[in-house]
Each structure stands twice: as C-alpha cells, then as structure tokens.
Amino acid sequence: MSRNFKVGAFVVLAILTTTFTFYFWQIFKTPNIQADKQTSFALLIPEGATYQTVLDTLNKNEVITDHISFRFLAKLLNYPEKVKPGRYILKPNTSNYAAVKKLLSGVQDPVKLTFNNIRLKEDLITRIGSRFEFGEDNFRKALNDPEVCRKYGLDTLTIVSMFLPNTYDIFWTTGTEKFLDRMHSEYKKFWSDEKVAKAKAIGLTPVQVSILASIVEEEQARKVDERPRVAGLYINRLNALMPLQADPTIKFALQDFAIKRILNEQLRVKSPYNTYVNIGLPPGPIRVADFNSLDAVLNYDKHDYLYMCAKADLSGYHAFAKTYPDHLNNARLYQAELNRLKIMK
Numbered sequence: 001m002s003r004n005f006k007v008g009a010f011v012v013l014a015i016l017t018t019t020f021t022f023y024f025w026q027i028f029k030t031p032n033i034q035a036d037k038q039t040s041f042a043l044l045i046p047e048g049a050t051y052q053t054v055l056d057t058l059n060k061n062e063v064i065t066d067h068i069s070f071r072f073l074a075k076l077l078n079y080p081e082k083v084k085p086g087r088y089i090l091k092p093n094t095s096n097y098a099a100v101k102k103l104l105s106g107v108q109d110p111v112k113l114t115f116n117n118i119r120l121k122e123d124l125i126t127r128i129g130s131r132f133e134f135g136e137d138n139f140r141k142a143l144n145d146p147e148v149c150r151k152y153g154l155d156t157l158t159i160v161s162m163f164l165p166n167t168y169d170i171f172w173t174t175g176t177e178k179f180l181d182r183m184h185s186e187y188k189k190f191w192s193d194e195k196v197a198k199a200k201a202i203g204l205t206p207v208q209v210s211i212l213a214s215i216v217e218e219e220q221a222r223k224v225d226e227r228p229r230v231a232g233l234y235i236n237r238l239n240a241l242m243p244l245q246a247d248p249t250i251k252f253a254l255q256d257f258a259i260k261r262i263l264n265e266q267l268r269v270k271s272p273y274n275t276y277v278n279i280g281l282p283p284g285p286i287r288v289a290d291f292n293s294l295d296a297v298l299n300y301d302k303h304d305y306l307y308m309c310a311k312a313d314l315s316g317y318h319a320f321a322k323t324y325p326d327h328l329n330n331a332r333l334y335q336a337e338l339n340r341l342k343i344m345k
Contacts, residue, residue, distance in 0.1 A: 031093035032065050042109070043088045044172060046133060051080035054103070063090060070096050079104055085133075087111060087172035108171050116165035118288040119218075119257065124160060134176045142176045152184050154207065157284030161210030162187045165290045190294075198298045202235060213293035214285035215275075218248030222316040227296035233305045233320065235297075242306065244275035252286040260343050312337045 034041055041063050045054060051074070057063075064070050073096045074080060084106035090099055111131050118124050121143060129136030142148045149159045162183055170182060191206050199209045216231045237244050247262050253271035267274075273282040305320040307327030312319070312334045319334070321327040 030066075030069075030095060032070060032096045033090045033094035033099050034063055034065075034092040040089050040091045043090055043103075044133075045083065045085045045088070045103075047085045047173065049083060049085060051083050054083060066096075070099075073097060074100050077101070077104060085173050108173065110169040111172050112167060113170055114167040115163070115288070116290060118163075118165070119252075119286070121160050124163060124288060128179075131172075132170070132179065133173050134179065138176050139179075142180060148180070152180070152187075155284075158207050158211070160288050161207050161214075161285050163288050164190055165288060190291075195298060202298070202300075203239075204297075208281055209294060209297050210289055211281045211285050213289035213297045214287045215244065215246045215248055215282075216296055217289050217293035218252075218287055219246060220318070224292050224296075226317055227293055228299060228301040229303065229305070229320065230308070230318065231297045231300035232303050233308055235300055236304070236306055238280065240306070241279060243277070243279050244281070246275045249273045249275040249282055249286060252282075261338055309334050 041061060043054070043057060043063070045057075055071070058070075059067070077100050079100050082104055084103070086106060086108035087110070088102055089109040090102075113128065113131055115124070115127050118127060122140075125136055125140045125143060129139035132139075143159050144156050146156055149155050152159070152162055154162060162180075164183075164186055166186070168182070168186070170179065174182070196206060199206055202209075204212065212231065212234060215234065216227050220226050220230045234244055234246070250262055250266055250269065250273075251257050251259050253269050253273040254266060259266070267276045270277075272278060273286065275282060303320075304322050307321040307324060307330075308318040309327065309331045310319070311317050312330075314337065319330040321330055
C-alpha cells in the first residue's frame with residue numbers, strides 16, 4: 001500500500017470523522033426549540049400520553065425547527081418508552097438534548113395559579129379548572145358534592161370560603177382531591193388560633209367571617225380603607241338583630257350585578273340571600289373574599305353606625321348615620337344625584 005494512499009485514506013477518514021462529529025454536535029447542541037420565537041411554550045403531557053401524542057402537540061404548535069434531529073435524539077435517549085406526564089416549559093433556543101433531558105427527568109414546571117376578584121362559584125370553577133389536568137367538569141363535580149365539601153367542614157354553598165385569593169405554585173397533574181387539600185391547608189394556615197379566637201370574640205365562626213367579608217367587599221370594593229367601618233356597621237346590625245339590608249345580596253339573589261339602583265320591587269325577591277327580608281347572614285359567601293376583607297371583619301371599626309348609603313358626591317365612599325332620620329337625609333341626597341344623572345336602574 002502506497003504512502004499516498006494511506007495519506008489519502010487518513011484525510012478522508014478525518015473529514016468523515018469531523019463531519020459526523022459536527023453533525024452530532026448540531027443534533028445535541030444546536031438550538032431547535034422555537035428558534036425563531038420569543039415566548040416559551042408550555043408542553044402539557046396528560047397521564048397515559050404516548051410519544052406520538054407529544055410529537056403531535058409539538059408539531060401542531062410548531063415548536064420544533066428540525067423534526068428529524070429531534071426524533072433521532074429522542075430515540076437515541078430512549079424517550080419514546082419513557083414519556084412522563086406533566087407540564088414542561090420549553091424556552092426559545094433550547095437544544096434538542098436539553099429539551100429531551102428535561103422531558104425524561106419528569107421534573108415539571110408548576111402552574112403559577114393566581115385567582116382574585118371572583119364572585120360566583122362557577123367563575124371559580126372556570127378560572128381554576130381550566131388551568132389543570134383535572135379540568136372544569138371534575139372540579140365542578142367536586143365542589144357540588146356534599147360529601148367532598150363535608151370533608152373540609154363546609155357545604156356546597158360555603159365551600160368557596162376555603163379559597164383564599166393569592167398566587168400558588170401547583171403542578172398541572174395534581175388531582176382534584178390533592179388540589180382541594182392544598183387549598184384547605186392554605187385556609188387553615190390563614191385561620192390561626194389567634195384569628196379563630198378573634199372571630200369567636202365577635203360571635204362568628206371562620207365561615208361566617210368569610211360570608212360577612214364577602215358582603216363587605218361587594219359593598220366596598222373600591223375603597224379598601226373603608227371596609228373596617230362597613231364591617232363594623234354590619235356587626236352592629238347583627239348584634240341588634242336587625243336585617244343587614246345589604247344591597248349586594250339583592251344583586252346576588254337576582255344574579256344581576258349590573259344594577260346601579262336597587263328598586264323597591266327588587267327588595268322583595270324570594271331568596272335566602274335577601275338580607276332585607278331575612279335576619280342574619282345568608283347561607284354562603286356572595287363572592288370569594290380577599291385577605292383585606294377578612295381582616296376588615298376581624299379588625300372591624302367599633303362605632304355606633306347602623307345605616308349607610310353611597311355618598312352623593314359619587315366618590316365611592318359611604319355616608320354613615322346613627323339614626324334613621326339622618327340616614328333618610330343622606331339617602332335623599334344620593335337619590336337626587338342619581339336622578340340628576342338619569343340613573344334609574
């Protein structure tokens with residue numbers, strides 16, 4: 001064998017080695033996930049999903065730039081036989097190797113769940129159920145199941161009081177029961193022995209505090225600083241065995257939250273939530289009360305006010321009164337302003 005042939009063979013081998021080394025380097029290291037996009041992609045892999053399911057999702061959302069290299073590496077690392085359910089964030093410019101290793105690890109990226117400003121239980125179901133694998137239907141079934149609610153010391157009307165508006169990190173694959181356990185854990189964490197004692201001193205249970213807090217928040221959503229005063233007024237009425245006469249409960253009973261002016265005929269609506277007809281608290285919250293509202297009830301302002309109506313200046317604050325004649329005067333001023341603005345309902 002001539003020296004030239006050996007040199008030539010060596011050169012060819014070196015070129016092939018370099019080529020294949022570069023190719024494999026590209027397969028492993030070259031960015032291949034959303035290389036031309038700026039936002040991350042949340043890959044959701046349900047329980048029981050197959051490798052083909054994962055590929056179909058990636059293809060449908062145009063996540064992968066080079067499909068051949070991704071599939072080659074996935075098979076090389078035996079990912080088709082080791083698909084793990086979960087929620088995985090794939091960032092732009094991620095390499096094949098980093099992406100497949102992440103999926104193989106099964107280490108999920110949690111859902112950052114934030115919920116606030118929720119009025120109805122159905123709103124809560126939609127807001128939360130749509131974010132997790134268990135879905136809205138399973139979540140609705142759980143919250144309307146007396147046995148499930150009883151497990152947490154609540155019923156189907158008061159179960160919403162267990163949900164405290166905040167931001168929580170929760171895995172997408174978390175089951176309904178474990179999710180509810182987590183919410184109950186947060187609820188119990190808020191209701192420390194000190195807060196339970198405060199509620200008892202007022203003559204309320206934690207659930208009753210949540211119900212009253214929901215009314216306070218609906219009555220005064222805009223001006224947080226006034227909520228303790230509003231709470232004090234309602235507590236005065238409860239202690240005096242007077243109807244709360246809270247307009248937000250009428251809106252809730254009618255399921256009409258666009259009402260700006262409550263009419264006399266609406267005050268006669270037949271509903272356990274009508275606090276003009278029924279004395280005491282309604283059977284459940286009329287919204288998911290936030291921390292400010294709960295604290296407003298637990299730390300309510302002590303005063304002698306029994307009446308209130310919106311201020312005539314439409315500032316969002318209330319005019320408070322100790323006597324009914326003073327209240328009527330405040331109400332006339334407010335109604336006159338509504339008439340001037342032609343707000344009739």
